Amino acid sequence: MEKQKENIIYSEPLRVPGLTLEVSLVNGKMVSRVTDIEMGEEYRLHAIPGGSNAFSDLVREEVEEVLTKLREGEKKSEPTREGEVFALAKERFGTEPEYPWADSDAAVLRRGDTKKWYAVFLNVAGEKLGLTGRGVLRVVNLHADPGKVPELLLKPGHFPAFHMNKKSWVTLLLDGSVPMKDLAEELSESYRLGGKEKKKTLAK
Structure with a gap:
């Protein structure tokens, strides 16, 4: 990022x-x-x-x-689902939001073992996502399998990643347009993708 x-x-x-x-x-x-x-x-x-x-x-x-x-x-702007996602992350993975930039309300969720981010929360102007007239929106960037990104972008509330690698990250609206069930599944997948890579063993 x-x-x-x-x-x-x-x-x-x-x-x-x-x-x-x-x-x-x-x-x-x-x-x-x-x-x-x-x-x-x-x-x-x-x-x-x-x-x-x-x-x-x-x-x-x-x-x-x-x-x-x-x-x-x-x-x-309406209340977002950010708090629900934070609560889910704490319950499932034991992680709390961090605010890396003192002068910004951007937040991240980080794995405890690899220290990799698996969720990034930002304010984005609607125009940057092609949503003219929507003002400032709260979004979350989630890691995704590159092979599944095109399919995810067809779903409501999903956009090419803002300020992240568009091949392996997706931006999701937190305004309720993405069902909590989908948010939970994609958060878990993002967490999984941030795990340690298994070492390849050479065939004897």
């Missing part, structure tokens, strides 16, 4: 040419960053008092538009 100091929930080019907008959650608050694609540097004129011009006004308006939509999505 890509190392994150912040939980990035939105990252898209602006309609204003040459700029991209990235929004992260830091200590529960949205923080925006506009980058000049050609220069590879942060564009800040839209955020500087007295630095207004026609171009920066357009940038400011679009940034506020995106932030407003993301905030509205947060307000509309």
Whole structure:
């Protein structure tokens, strides 16, 4: 998984040419960053008092538009099944959620023996999953058998892995669109796949 100091929930080019907008959650608050694609540097004129011009006004308006939509999505968000998954993991495998990044609410479940992650919980902008208008969604990334990934992606609430290897991980919504029975089965499979590999013995 890509190392994150912040939980990035939105990252898209602006309609204003040459700029991209990235929004992260830091200590529960949205923080925006506009980058000049050609220069590879942060564009800040839209955020500087007295630095207004026609171009920066357009940038400011679009940034506020995106932030407003993301905030509205947060307000509309429903309780997730994250707590149920945590309880299941503790009951079945004796593992508790860890929060590796101090400035993010991303959580992981880790096997006790191999120390490998078998579940990663993140906030993701609906647009990143092709769900326009859904705002910020809570999801879990689970390890899956590469041969079964195409089949899993046909099921409701399943998407190509966000910020993980798409060949062997799948992103699941925690909004109730995935039945708890399926979540439990796929969590157990993810845990199994994170186990120690058996050493191959040479035939005599």
